[in-house]
Amino acid sequence: MKFGRKPFIPNEKDLLYRNYRRTALPPIPPSFGHQNLISDWGLLGNDTVGDCVIAGADHETMLWTAEGSVEASFTAANAMSDYSAITGYNPNDPNTDQGTEVRTALQYRQKTGMIDAGGNRHKIAVYLLLDHSNLLNELLEAVYLFSAVGIGINFPDSAMEQFNNGQPWSVVQGSQIEGGHYVPVVGYDGSYIYCVTWGRVQKMTVDFLKTYCEEAWAILSQEFLNGKGVSPEGFDFAQLQADLAAITGTPIPAPVSLSSISLLPTTLNLMAEQSGTISVAAHYSDGSSKDVSQLVTYSTAATDALSFQGNTITSLQNVSDQYNVTVSYQGIDTALVVKVSTNPNPKQTYDLKVCNLERAKADALMTFLRIIGFTVVEELQ
CATH class of the missing domain: 3.90.70.10 (Cysteine proteinases)
Known part of the structure; x- marks a missing residue:
C-alpha cells in the first residue's frame, strides 16, 4: 500500500x-x-x-x-x-x-x-x-x-x-x-x-x-x-x-439541482416481441442538460409484458396492448406510453394459374390484382 x-x-x-x-x-x-x-x-x-x-x-x-x-x-x-x-x-x-x-x-x-x-x-x-x-x-x-x-x-x-x-x-x-x-x-x-x-x-x-x-x-x-x-x-x-x-473573489456557486426530465418519444410504438429505444434528458436549475438515457429506472404494472435494459424496451408477448410506464431519474418521474401492435394482416401466398390468355388481358388482370392489394409475381411459360 x-x-x-x-x-x-x-x-x-x-x-x-x-x-x-x-x-x-x-x-x-x-x-x-x-x-x-x-x-x-x-x-x-x-x-x-x-x-x-x-x-x-x-x-x-x-x-x-x-x-x-x-x-x-x-x-x-x-x-x-x-x-x-x-x-x-x-x-x-x-x-x-x-x-x-x-x-x-x-x-x-x-x-x-x-x-x-x-x-x-x-x-x-x-x-x-x-x-x-x-x-x-x-x-x-x-x-x-x-x-x-x-x-x-x-x-x-x-x-x-x-x-x-x-x-x-x-x-x-x-x-x-x-x-x-x-x-x-x-x-x-x-x-x-x-x-x-x-x-x-x-x-x-x-x-x-x-x-x-x-x-x-x-x-x-x-x-x-x-x-x-x-x-x-x-x-x-x-x-x-x-x-x-x-x-x-470567488463566491460559492449556488447549488445546481435537477429540475425535470424529458423523454423522446413520449409514446413508444413497438411491434409485438420487438424492441425500441427512448432518449432521456435531465434538465438542471442552471439551464444545463445531459443525456441520462442509460441511468433511468422504470416501473409498470405490466412486468410480464415489457422488459427494460438501459434505454431499450422490449415487448415480451405477441399481443396488441397499451401500457403505462413511469420513467424515473434521481427522484423525478415522467410518464411513458408503450403501444404494442401485432401484424393484423399476415402475409399469405396464392398461386393463380391462367392459361391461354391473350397478353393484353393478362396485363389487365395483373394490374387489377395489384390495385386491390396483391403482390403479383409474374411467371411466363
Missing part, C-alpha cells in the same frame, strides 16, 4: 470551521455515519502510487452522491487522471509520483472537480480548516453535518500492521512514521472513529486521531447540498458565501 500526502503548511487565508459554527446546532447522536451505503470503495490506485489524497476525494464523492442521489462510480484510471492533472504525475516516469498537498487538491476540487467513470465532474463548494485545539469536537460535529471530513495523518508503521490484521488503529509507543496519508472520516460509534482507506472502512481510536492527525478539513459538497435540498442545518452558509467572495 502507498501513502502520498505532503506535509501541511499553515496558511492565514484558510477559512476556519469555527468561524461559521452556530451556537445552536442539532444534537449529535452517540453513533452516526452512512458508510454502509457503499459496498465497494475500491483502492483507486493507492496500492501502487501515492494518490491517497485523490483516492480519498473520490471516496468522499462516492458517499455524498450515494446519500444525495445516485452513487458516482470511480476507477483507478479516473484517479490517475486527476492525480496527473493536480501534481504532474506521469505514469511512465515513477520519479513523478511525489504525492499531493491536501490544500492544492481541495482548490482543484473546487475549481475543476473530480472526474468519475462516466466522465462527469464533481465539484465541492468550499473547504474549512478544523481547529486542532478542539479537534475531536469539531471533527465529530462536521462529520455529522457534512458526512465526511478529510484528515491528513502522519502514518506510523504500527498502523500498517494493524490494518493488515483487521485491527483498529491505535497508538503504539515507539512506532516510526512511514509517511503522510489522507483518509476521509465518515462515522463514529461512540468508541471508534470510522475512516475509509485502501478500499475499506477502517476504525481508529480517539487517541490515534489526536496523536497523528496533522490537518483536518470540513468539506461542503454540492452533491450533498443538492441531496438535502437546503444548506446543512445549523451552518451559516450565507455568511460563508460572503466571506469566501471577499477573501478570494
Whole structure:
C-alpha cells in the first residue's frame, strides 16, 4: 500500500470551521455515519502510487452522491487522471509520483472537480480548516453535518500492521512514521472513529486521531447540498458565501439541482416481441442538460409484458396492448406510453394459374390484382 500526502503548511487565508459554527446546532447522536451505503470503495490506485489524497476525494464523492442521489462510480484510471492533472504525475516516469498537498487538491476540487467513470465532474463548494485545539469536537460535529471530513495523518508503521490484521488503529509507543496519508472520516460509534482507506472502512481510536492527525478539513459538497435540498442545518452558509467572495473573489456557486426530465418519444410504438429505444434528458436549475438515457429506472404494472435494459424496451408477448410506464431519474418521474401492435394482416401466398390468355388481358388482370392489394409475381411459360 502507498501513502502520498505532503506535509501541511499553515496558511492565514484558510477559512476556519469555527468561524461559521452556530451556537445552536442539532444534537449529535452517540453513533452516526452512512458508510454502509457503499459496498465497494475500491483502492483507486493507492496500492501502487501515492494518490491517497485523490483516492480519498473520490471516496468522499462516492458517499455524498450515494446519500444525495445516485452513487458516482470511480476507477483507478479516473484517479490517475486527476492525480496527473493536480501534481504532474506521469505514469511512465515513477520519479513523478511525489504525492499531493491536501490544500492544492481541495482548490482543484473546487475549481475543476473530480472526474468519475462516466466522465462527469464533481465539484465541492468550499473547504474549512478544523481547529486542532478542539479537534475531536469539531471533527465529530462536521462529520455529522457534512458526512465526511478529510484528515491528513502522519502514518506510523504500527498502523500498517494493524490494518493488515483487521485491527483498529491505535497508538503504539515507539512506532516510526512511514509517511503522510489522507483518509476521509465518515462515522463514529461512540468508541471508534470510522475512516475509509485502501478500499475499506477502517476504525481508529480517539487517541490515534489526536496523536497523528496533522490537518483536518470540513468539506461542503454540492452533491450533498443538492441531496438535502437546503444548506446543512445549523451552518451559516450565507455568511460563508460572503466571506469566501471577499477573501478570494470567488463566491460559492449556488447549488445546481435537477429540475425535470424529458423523454423522446413520449409514446413508444413497438411491434409485438420487438424492441425500441427512448432518449432521456435531465434538465438542471442552471439551464444545463445531459443525456441520462442509460441511468433511468422504470416501473409498470405490466412486468410480464415489457422488459427494460438501459434505454431499450422490449415487448415480451405477441399481443396488441397499451401500457403505462413511469420513467424515473434521481427522484423525478415522467410518464411513458408503450403501444404494442401485432401484424393484423399476415402475409399469405396464392398461386393463380391462367392459361391461354391473350397478353393484353393478362396485363389487365395483373394490374387489377395489384390495385386491390396483391403482390403479383409474374411467371411466363
